[in-house]
Amino acid sequence: MEMLERAHAGRSALLVAATGAGKTLAGFLPTICDLAEQPAEGLHTLYVSPLKALAVDVQRNLLTPIEEMGLPIRVETRTGDTPSDRKARQRVRPPQVLLTTPESLSLLLSYPDSFTLFENLRTIVIDEIHAFAREKRGDLLSLSLSRLQAIVPDLRRVGLSATVADPDAYRQWLAPDADEELVDLVIGDPGAEPHLDILIPEGRVPWSGHSGRYAARQVMDLIQRHKTTLVFCNTRGLAELIFQDLWRVNDNALPIGVHHGSLALEARRKVEAAMADGRLRALVCTSSLDLGIDWGDVELVIQMGAPKGSSRLLQRIGRANHRLDEPSEGTIVPGNRFEYLEARAALDAVDAREMDPEVFRPGTLDTLAQHILACACAAPFEQAALLREIRSAAPYAGLTDEVFDRVLQYIATGGYALRAYDKFRRLVEDSPGHWRITKPAVALQHRLNAGIIVDNPMLDVRFKNGRMLGRVEEGFASTLTVGDHIFFAGLSLEVLSFKDSDILVRASAKEARLVTYGGQRMSMTTHLADRVRAFLASPQEWHRFPDDVREWLEVQQRRSRLPQPDELLVETFPHEKRHYMVMYSFEGWNAHQSLGMLITKRMEKAGLKPLGFVANDYAIAVYGLEPIDDPAPLLSADILEGEFVEWVEQSMLLKRAFREVAVIGGLVERQHPGKRKTGKQVSFSTDLIYDVLRKYEPEHLLMKAAWEDARARMTELGRLARLVERAADQMVHVATSRVTPMAVPLMVIIGREALPSGTADDQLLIEAEALAQEAMRLD
Amino acid sequence: MVPFSFAGHDFLADPQGALHWPAERALLVADLHLEKASWFARLGQFLPPYDSQATLAALTAIVERAGVERLYCLGDSFHDRFGCDRLPEEARAMLLALTARLDWTWILGNHDPGFADHCGGRLLEEAEVAGVLLRHEADPADPRPEISGHYHPKLRLQLKGRNVSRRCYVGSSAKLILPAFGALTGGLDAGHPEIRRKVGPEAAAFVPVADRMLRFPLAA
Numbered sequence: 001m002e003m004l005e006r007a008h009a010g011r012s013a014l015l016v017a018a019t020g021a022g023k024t025l026a027g028f029l030p031t032i033c034d035l036a037e038q039p040a041e042g043l044h045t046l047y048v049s050p051l052k053a054l055a056v057d058v059q060r061n062l063l064t065p066i067e068e069m070g071l072p073i074r075v076e077t078r079t080g081d082t083p084s085d086r087k088a089r090q091r092v093r094p095p096q097v098l099l100t101t102p103e104s105l106s107l108l109l110s111y112p113d114s115f116t117l118f119e120n121l122r123t124i125v126i127d128e129i130h131a132f133a134r135e136k137r138g139d140l141l142s143l144s145l146s147r148l149q150a151i152v153p154d155l156r157r158v159g160l161s162a163t164v165a166d167p168d169a170y171r172q173w174l175a176p177d178a179d180e181e182l183v184d185l186v187i188g189d190p191g192a193e194p195h196l197d198i199l200i201p202e203g204r205v206p207w208s209g210h211s212g213r214y215a216a217r218q219v220m221d222l223i224q225r226h227k228t229t230l231v232f233c234n235t236r237g238l239a240e241l242i243f244q245d246l247w248r249v250n251d252n253a254l255p256i257g258v259h260h261g262s263l264a265l266e267a268r269r270k271v272e273a274a275m276a277d278g279r280l281r282a283l284v285c286t287s288s289l290d291l292g293i294d295w296g297d298v299e300l301v302i303q304m305g306a307p308k309g310s311s312r313l314l315q316r317i318g319r320a321n322h323r324l325d326e327p328s329e330g331t332i333v334p335g336n337r338f339e340y341l342e343a344r345a346a347l348d349a350v351d352a353r354e355m356d357p358e359v360f361r362p363g364t365l366d367t368l369a370q371h372i373l374a375c376a377c378a379a380p381f382e383q384a385a386l387l388r389e390i391r392s393a394a395p396y397a398g399l400t401d402e403v404f405d406r407v408l409q410y411i412a413t414g415g416y417a418l419r420a421y422d423k424f425r426r427l428v429e430d431s432p433g434h435w436r437i438t439k440p441a442v443a444l445q446h447r448l449n450a451g452i453i454v455d456n457p458m459l460d461v462r463f464k465n466g467r468m469l470g471r472v473e474e475g476f477a478s479t480l481t482v483g484d485h486i487f488f489a490g491l492s493l494e495v496l497s498f499k500d501s502d503i504l505v506r507a508s509a510k511e512a513r514l515v516t517y518g519g520q521r522m523s524m525t526t527h528l529a530d531r532v533r534a535f536l537a538s539p540q541e542w543h544r545f546p547d548d549v550r551e552w553l554e555v556q557q558r559r560s561r562l563p564q565p566d567e568l569l570v571e572t573f574p575h576e577k578r579h580y581m582v583m584y585s586f587e588g589w590n591a592h593q594s595l596g597m598l599i600t601k602r603m604e605k606a607g608l609k610p611l612g613f614v615a616n617d618y619a620i621a622v623y624g625l626e627p628i629d630d631p632a633p634l635l636s637a638d639i640l641e642g643e644f645v646e647w648v649e650q651s652m653l654l655k656r657a658f659r660e661v662a663v664i665g666g667l668v669e670r671q672h673p674g675k676r677k678t679g680k681q682v683s684f685s686t687d688l689i690y691d692v693l694r695k696y697e698p699e700h701l702l703m704k705a706a707w708e709d710a711r712a713r714m715t716e717l718g719r720l721a722r723l724v725e726r727a728a729d730q731m732v733h734v735a736t737s738r739v740t741p742m743a744v745p746l747m748v749i750i751g752r753e754a755l756p757s758g759t760a761d762d763q764l765l766i767e768a769e770a771l772a773q774e775a776m777r778l779d
Numbered sequence: 780m781v782p783f784s785f786a787g788h789d790f791l792a793d794p795q796g797a798l799h800w801p802a803e804r805a806l807l808v809a810d811l812h813l814e815k816a817s818w819f820a821r822l823g824q825f826l827p828p829y830d831s832q833a834t835l836a837a838l839t840a841i842v843e844r845a846g847v848e849r850l851y852c853l854g855d856s857f858h859d860r861f862g863c864d865r866l867p868e869e870a871r872a873m874l875l876a877l878t879a880r881l882d883w884t885w886i887l888g889n890h891d892p893g894f895a896d897h898c899g900g901r902l903l904e905e906a907e908v909a910g911v912l913l914r915h916e917a918d919p920a921d922p923r924p925e926i927s928g929h930y931h932p933k934l935r936l937q938l939k940g941r942n943v944s945r946r947c948y949v950g951s952s953a954k955l956i957l958p959a960f961g962a963l964t965g966g967l968d969a970g971h972p973e974i975r976r977k978v979g980p981e982a983a984a985f986v987p988v989a990d991r992m993l994r995f996p997l998a999a
Contacts, residue, residue: 414825420867421820421828445823478935478968481998668824685965689826692962696829762988765943768936769993 002186003158004030007123012157014129014171016164017188018318023160024058025065026188027125028097032066034122035073035096042120043094046148048105048141049127051291052079053272055099058127062097073097078104091117102132102141103451109147110374110447118151126174128291129159130358133173136664137452139363142173142393143371149176150389157183162315163190165355173360178394192327194317196350198343199302199333203546205340208748210616211238212304212333216245219302222331223254226299228275229282232316233304234522236260236286237514240487242304243284247490258490259285262458262517263470267489290315301330306339306617309525310349311356336745337549338532338618342524344544345531356525363395365705366665369407370450373666376411376427377443380436383408408435410701411666417697449670454663456517460502461488469493469505472515477503485512523588524617526719532618533565533586556741560734568723568730570631575739575747578611579627581634582743584619587719592620594653594720598643600624602634614749621746629735635727640720648710649694658706659686665702780845781987783948785955786911786924791845794987795837796946796958798926799845803908806845808838809853809915809928810959812890813870814862826963831870833962839873842881850881851906853928853957854888854915863894874898888915888929917954917977924953930974931959933966934984934995948985949997954978970997 006013007030017023031045049055055077066073074095078087080103090098091113100108108114124145132138149155159174161167167187171180201218211233212219223229223246231246233239243258250256257271257280268288274280278297283289290312301320307313317330332347334340349355368390375381387404390396409415412427426442427435437443458471469489477498480486484495485508492512493505524532535541539557542550556562563569569584585592592615599622603610609625628634648654662668668686693700711718739747780791780799791799798807811834816826842850857863866874877883878899885902887893893902905914912925934947946958949969956978959966967974969984975997984995 414820414828416825416828418828418867420817421825424820424823424825426823442823475935667826688963688965692829692833693827695833696827700827765936765945765986765993766988769995 003027004033006030006184006186007034007156010154010156011184012174012182013184013186014159014161014167014174015186015188016161016167016170018163018191023188024061024127027127027158027160028062031097031123031125032069032071032073036069036071039072040096040120042096043098043117044096044120044122045098046105046121046124047097047099047127048102048124049099050101050132050137051128052077052081052101053269054127054291055079055101059099075099078108080104102137102144103453105144106140106371106374107447107450109144110377110443110450112378114378115151118148121148121152121155123156123158124148125158125160127160128162129170129174130161130164131291133170134358134360136364136367138173139367139393139395140371140452142363142395143368143390146176146389146393147371147375149392159183162318163311163355165311165358169358169360173394175394177392178397192325194314194328194330194350196317196330196332196347198340198347199331200340200546203548205334205337205546205549208336208745210234210305210335210339211242212335213242213245215333216242217249219304219333220246220249220251222300222302223256223282224252226329228278228280228298229300229302230289230298230316230319231282231284231302231304232289233284233286234306234308235517236262237516238304239284239286240490241514243490244487244492246282246284254281255279256282256284259283259288261286261288262472262515263489264468267469289319299329301328303330303332305333305335306342306524307332307346308342308522308617309356309528310346310354313346314350314355317350337552338616338745340545340549341532341535342528342617345528345535348531349528354527357527360395362398362708363393364661364664364709365403365407365701366661367452368396368399369411369665370446370452372407373411373426373442373446374450376435376437377446380430380434383433383435406701414667415701445669446666449663449666451670452664454660461493462502462504463506464496464504472503473517476516485510486515487512488515523590523719524586529586529588529617530565533563536562537564552741560736560740560742561732563732566730567732568727570731570733571736571740571743572628572631572733573736573738573740573743574627578623578625579608580621580623580739580743580747581628581631582619582621582740582746583631583635584742585723586618587723589615589617591719591723592616594647595723596620596622598639598647599634601643601647602639603628606633612750614746616746616749619742619746621743621750623750631733632728632731635724635731637724637728640724644720654706654710655687655690657709658690658702661702661705661709662686662689665705667702781990781992783985783987783992785926785950786953788909788911792948792985792987792992793841794946795841796948796960797838797841797845798948798957799841799847800908803849804847805849805851805908806842806847807851807853807913807926807957808960809957810855810888810931810961810964811838811852812855812858812959812961812964813874814865815858815961815963817865818858818862828867830961830963831866832873834960835870835873835877837962838960839877842877848882849884850877851884851908851913852886852900853913853926854886855890855928855959856885856888857891857894860891860894862891863897866898871898886913886915917956919954919977919979922953924955926955926957928957928959930956930971930977931964931966932956932969932971932974932984933958934969934986936995945986947995949974949978949982950985951979951981951983954982969995 003026015023059075059077062075075097076095078100157174167185171183172178175182201215206214233242239260259271275283298320301317317328320328332343334343391399413421413425425438428438429435457474459477460471461469480495482495486493492508492510494508496504560571571582573580596613596615600610600613603624611624613622780793783790783792813831816828816830819826883900885900912923914927916929917927932947932949935944947969949956975982982997986993
């Protein structure tokens with residue numbers, strides 16, 4: 001009701017409410033009332049959600065009341081999946097309510113008729129705003145909002161968000177000119193407190209692992225006792241593995257399914273439909289189900305492995321019982337003892353209503369380039385007016401004239417110091433400050449390549465009859481050979497052959513390999529890390545822990561030390577003729593990976609003969625042939641200057657960031673499905689472009705964009721810097737004669753974990769060749 | 780550079796893809812694809828206009844290190860037949876300096892058939908050196924020892940969870956395919972059926988590391 005009042009007053013609003021509070025309908029109520037009172041043709045309300053599936057779901061949920069009331073309101077979706085004839089018709093005769101995604105909206109704005117299409121627009125509703133405002137898709141949407149506001153100055157903006165730590169930051173994001181006073185805050189009913197617990201089979205928490213696999217039978221029991229259960233896993237590979245584990249102990253053959261982002265669209269839709277109809281007892285899933293579709297009767301949510309953040313946990317748990325008066329039920333299955341502490345920390349954070357910190361960063365330049373080109377495709381523009389419009393988008397409020405100019409030059413000719421491409425320009429300045437595209441082909445090219453999500457190159461996994469099961473990354477596919485078995489789409493599959501961009505498979509019953517996907521792992525948030533540190537330093541809290549966790553900490557305290565919250569504990573000890581250094585830095589897996597590389601490099605220089613390192617979210621272990629008597633120089637602050645920059649420039653981190661900015665920024669075209677070349681490849685590797693650019697024009701706009709991405713979005717760099725800064729003052733070194741309890745979770749993954757322990761690629765190749773020779777020797 | 784023998788001759792292989800033939804005082808490279816970036820720029824993809832410069836700088840460095848007198852480019856030296864006309868000034872100067880001091884042969888490829896040569900060197904369809912045939916694309920029907928380019932072979936392996944991808948040589952007793960040398964040239968999987976068909980059943984990928992050549996059999 002409050003949303004209606006805001007609407008009558010013509011006010012923009014941000015509605016913050018728990019999942020299941022009927023946010024979406026609340027967002028639409030004013031539109032329905034308005035159109036019921038004054039029926040009108042023309043686009044009245046735009047709804048933007050981060051997921052295509054959500055748009056479809058909302059359409060279904062809206063149509064029912066509209067039909068029941070017999071209102072003359074058309075509600076349609078427009079996403080990448082919409083057939084082109086319908087898209088064309090929507091531009092000529094738009095529905096009153098259009099449900100779409102940030103990408104599709106940006107594309108609509110690239111057409112010359114966008115000015116008439118949106119001229120009567122009254123309201124834009126942005127759903128799940130918390131899920132993407134701080135990402136590049138949020139940048140794109142924010143820029144589109146500014147454009148829409150320029151077309152219709154009295155546009156009302158409505159944001160819908162799950163519970164967030166800092167609602168005012170989202171009000172600012174949503175408001176024109178970042179003026180939060182223009183957006184009213186409406187807080188929904190918080191609903192019942194969730195019931196959360198930690199599952200510990202037989203009171204034992206394992207030393208290592210991070211999947212909670214050991215608890216398969218107990219998880220199956222829980223599924224048995226509940227009507228419907230969602231089982232969240234932290235990676236796609238783990239989801240497949242857990243599904244197999246559960247299937248093995250599924251004695252009553254309960255219907256269970258698996259769902260993740262790399263499965264074929266139809267397969268996902270089928271599973272979702274089965275879930276909605278109550279035909280599944282459990283669904284093993286990943287972040288692919290963090291958002292969206294409302295299923296009503298999920299009774300229990302199980303989180304396999306550590307939750308990594310309290311907001312994420314709360315949102316996942318909120319998927320159970322989408323009714324406000326009933327508490328959601330959730331269970332965490334920690335993978336090891338550190339994860340137990342993390343799970344306990346997450347539950348405490350939920351109790352204290354402490355949410356994950358949210359960092360807003362300035363708008364990205366590749367997204368800006370894409371948006372400016374979209375604007376140019378719609379109509380010629382005045383440079384000064386466009387800059388004003390762009391600055392009214394919160395993420396770009398601080399955009400300088402100089403950077404804006406560089407982005408224009410970049411779009412026009414690539415923005416190189418060597419002005420080689422003037423004759424091929426895409427944008428031309430007709431008269432001072434007045435720009436237009438040079439030819440219609442530029443607009444066609446833009447519309448084909450626009451978009452914010454950049455996948456790694458993927459191959460389709462299909463049965464021989466052509467049915468697609470899903471996709472795996474090219475990098476992983478290249479390691480498969482005919483006859484290999486993989487766990488995928490809930491099946492064991494035998495690879496039959498490779499055909500163009502397809503992997504043909506058949507079902508099999510054999511043990512199989514896990515499919516792996518590249519990219520970063522999710523790291524534990526800083527506030528959970530702080531809570532875990534606080535546990536270590538507070539023995540009075542330990543009575544809450546299971547016996548084996550408590551004993552683990554007690555023995556650690558006697559044999560070595562438990563770090564105080566402001567201490568960086570470093571242990572050194574010999575073990576099986578090697579010398580180990582374990583550092584309990586709690587900065588997350590990603591930061592630890594970077595640090596491991598840097599430290600092993602330093603050890604090499606210092607003659608300590610490093611052999612490798614392993615890391616988890618909590619600590620890092622480095623090992624070598626010589627004892628480390630003084631760890632301090634290995635971590636001195638100057639590591640961040642020379643070695644760090646050099647290392648980042650050569651790392652996959654920056655190359656991956658560069659690939660993304662090169663595609664989003666329109667430097668290279670996307671590979672379009674079906675157009676993939678066989679035989680000789682036409683596509684070029686952005687790694688090669690990166691290498692050339694780094695050498696000849698390291699200050700180029702896209703290099704700047706890639707660095708900014710690496711710095712701001714991949715928070716690990718910041719965490720790494722803080723860690724190193726801390727090290728000088730806070731390091732406490734304990735040398736012991738043998739391995740300590742807290743080191744064990746790391747020690748057991750040495751040799752087992754697939755991590756490339758600092759070894760150079762050359763070394764890996766040499767080992768691989770030796771292995772092949774060994775295997776092929778005929779004696 | 781690591782020692783490598785093929786068809787009874789001794790070579791030194793460079794990880795970037797140049798093959799040094801000390802007995803002939805020659806250097807062999809394939810698929811420079813000069814001016815690839817400016818070719819794509821015409822189509823609205825503004826790749827960095829420094830690819831020719833990068834490729835030629837790398838080539839100059841190897842020529843100086845190896846101290847060769849002759850140089851053979853095994854085709855697709857330019858990304859298209861007009862590439863030579865588009866060379867930026869600096870790259871052109873580097874190329875002219877190279878062709879002036881070396882006995883330079885351009886073997887023509889499918890990308891640059893009959894390119895107009897303004898930068899020195901001679902143009903040939905194919906060449907024969909000490910009984911070894913040099914051509915752009917391998918000819919499985921020809922039994923003579925042969926060195927070619929065209930396929931840009933790359934070895935891709937997943938090792939201990941890491942994807943390793945390297946330019947590589949692919950060879951058998953009578954066929955050798957060089958990796959692409961160009962700065963912006965991508966790669967084709969060394970195990971691609973087309974490559975194996977051209978090289979024959981005993982095809983293996985060869986990857987130079989610091990001190991030696993690694994050999995990876997390419998199973999069908």
